Amino acid sequence: MGMMVSNAVHKSVRAYINHDKKIAQEVIDYDVDINDMEVKLEKKSFEMIALQQPVTTDLRMIITVMKASSDLERMADHAVSIAKSTIRLKGETRIPEIEKEISDMSDYVKKMVDNVLIAYVKTDQKDARLIAKMDARVNEYFESIYSHSIKAMQANPETVISGTDYLHVATYLERIGDYVTNICEWIVYLATALFDLEQQLKEKYGLLEVHVVFSPETNSQVITEYLASYAAGYLEETIKNGDILGVSWGTTVYEIARKLNSQERAERRNCLKRRD
Structure with a gap:
C-alpha cells in the first residue's frame, strides 16, 4: 500500500508539471485500489483484536498498521487532489520557476515517503526521528512557493488562476509531509511503546x-x-x-x-x- 501511495504522489505531480491529463486520470482511478486496501487492513486489524486479543508488541503492531494505513490513504487523497488540479487547467499562464520548485518539493516528499516505508518495515525508530525532522524542509518549500506565487499574482493578474493552483498543490504536498511525520511517530510507538508528547x-x-x-x-x-x-x-x-x-x-x-x-x-x- 505504501508503494502504491508513493507512486500516486509522484505521478500526480509529474502529471501536473507536464500538463498530462491522461496520467492525472490514472492517479484518480487508481485511488479506488488504495481505498480498498485501507479498508481491508482496517477490517483485518479489528478481526485480530476481537478474536485473538493481542497484547504488548502484537497489539502495538496492529494499532500501528491501522494508523499508518489511514495516514497513507489520506496521502493518496491529496495526490488525487493534485491530479484534479491538472485536469482543471486549461492553458492558463504558467510560471516555470514556481513549477520547478513544486517539482523539487515533490521529489523531496516522495523521498520522505519512501524512507518512512523502509523505517516502518525495519521498525527503526532512529531513522523515523530523522525522517520526521525532514518535514522542516518541506515547510520551507511551501513558504517559498507561497511567497513567489503571491508576488507573481500581484505583478501579473493573468497568473492568478495558475498561482492559486500552485498554492493548492504546495499545500497538498505539505500535508503529505505531515502525514509522513505521523507515521514516524507511530514507528517510535511500535518500537518503544511510548509517545514523545x-x-x-x-x-x-x-x-x-x-x-x-x-x-x-x-x-x-x-x-x-x-x-x-x-x-x-x-x-x-x-x-x-x-x-x-x-x-x-x-x-x-x-x-x-x-x-x-x-x-x-x-x-x-x-x-x-x-x-x-
Whole structure:
C-alpha cells in the first residue's frame, strides 16, 4: 500500500508539471485500489483484536498498521487532489520557476515517503526521528512557493488562476509531509511503546514542565490508539486549570504536571496568613 501511495504522489505531480491529463486520470482511478486496501487492513486489524486479543508488541503492531494505513490513504487523497488540479487547467499562464520548485518539493516528499516505508518495515525508530525532522524542509518549500506565487499574482493578474493552483498543490504536498511525520511517530510507538508528547504539549500550552506517563501494555482490552490520538484534544480545556492533572481511561494514564512560580505560591501563602 505504501508503494502504491508513493507512486500516486509522484505521478500526480509529474502529471501536473507536464500538463498530462491522461496520467492525472490514472492517479484518480487508481485511488479506488488504495481505498480498498485501507479498508481491508482496517477490517483485518479489528478481526485480530476481537478474536485473538493481542497484547504488548502484537497489539502495538496492529494499532500501528491501522494508523499508518489511514495516514497513507489520506496521502493518496491529496495526490488525487493534485491530479484534479491538472485536469482543471486549461492553458492558463504558467510560471516555470514556481513549477520547478513544486517539482523539487515533490521529489523531496516522495523521498520522505519512501524512507518512512523502509523505517516502518525495519521498525527503526532512529531513522523515523530523522525522517520526521525532514518535514522542516518541506515547510520551507511551501513558504517559498507561497511567497513567489503571491508576488507573481500581484505583478501579473493573468497568473492568478495558475498561482492559486500552485498554492493548492504546495499545500497538498505539505500535508503529505505531515502525514509522513505521523507515521514516524507511530514507528517510535511500535518500537518503544511510548509517545514523545512532552515537547508538543509544552509548545502548545506554554507549560514549563511536562511529564507524560503512558503504559499501554497492562490491559489488552484498552484500544490505545484512540487515547493516543485524541488525548491532547481532550485535555485542551482542563489542562489550563490546576497544577497537576491526571486523566485515566482503563489502565492507560496521562499525567501532566505544570510548575507554577514558587514565588507566586509563596505570595499566596503569605496573603492567606495576613488574612488570618
